[in-house]
Amino acid sequence: MLFDSECPVCDRRSAGGAVCARCEADLAPPPALASPRGLDACRAITAYEGRGRELVTRLKFQNRRGSLSFAAARLAALARSDAVDVVTWAPTSPGRRRRRGFDQAELLARSVGRSLGVPVVGCLIRVPGPPQTGRHRSERVGGPRFDARRGIAAASGRRIAVVDDVVTTGATLSSAAAVLRDAGADHVVGLVVARTPRPR
Numbered sequence: 380m381l382f383d384s385e386c387p388v389c390d391r392r393s394a395g396g397a398v399c400a401r402c403e404a405d406l407a408p409p410p411a412l413a414s415p416r417g418l419d420a421c422r423a424i425t426a427y428e429g430r431g432r433e434l435v436t437r438l439k440f441q442n443r444r445g446s447l448s449f450a451a452a453r454l455a456a457l458a459r460s461d462a463v464d465v466v467t468w469a470p471t472s473p474g475r476r477r478r479r480g481f482d483q484a485e486l487l488a489r490s491v492g493r494s495l496g497v498p499v500v501g502c503l504i505r506v507p508g509p510p511q512t513g514r515h516r517s518e519r520v521g522g523p524r525f526d527a528r529r530g531i532a533a534a535s536g537r538r539i540a541v542v543d544d545v546v547t548t549g550a551t552l553s554s555a556a557a558v559l560r561d562a563g564a565d566h567v568v569g570l571v572v573a574r575t576p577r578p579r
């Protein structure tokens with residue numbers, strides 16, 4: 380309730396806690412890049428820069444409902460044409476989840492699933508390894524490893540959306556998609572808040 384009259388991206392006053400018109404206008408469109416390997420499509424709300432970067436930071440480090448509900452509503456709108464019938468997420472590392480007390484990708488996925496009216500199923504476990512942040516881009520290409528959770532049985536023959544906050548190289552989503560395909564997923568769509576533009 381505390382933040383319900385502030386824009387979740389910039390903290391300026393905003394009716395109902397909606398993203399303000401200024402932030403809305405400042406969210407750069409996502410870069411027009413190919414979908415990461417193994418995905419049928421990859422949909423992003425915005426570019427991972429400026430306000431888009433701030434939006435992601437809010438999701439990660441401050442548990443503000445405004446930013447989460449805004450991002451989830453946008454992602455659900457982007458996914459409508461995909462006719463997904465299961466929503467899952469790319470889990471963050473267990474260490475980060477412990478420190479933050481939540482996994483922003485899971486919270487987003489749960490909210491997106493509610494909006495779309497489809498089940499949200501935990502399909503993936505992140506196999507512990509070094510965190511990606513702070514490592515050079517070229518070192519991230521291998522991506523994290525995921526294993527299947529029992530819930531992955533729900534993937535067989537289905538159209539699945541995998542939710543994550545940011546896509547940079549796409550290696551994380553590609554790793555997730557590979558496990559889902561192995562489990563028989565028919566169609567895999569990445570749904571991300573922000574996508575990193577091609578390096579200039």
Ligand SMILES: [Zn+2]
Pocket residue numbers: 386387388389390391398399400401402403
């Ligand atoms: Zn704002």
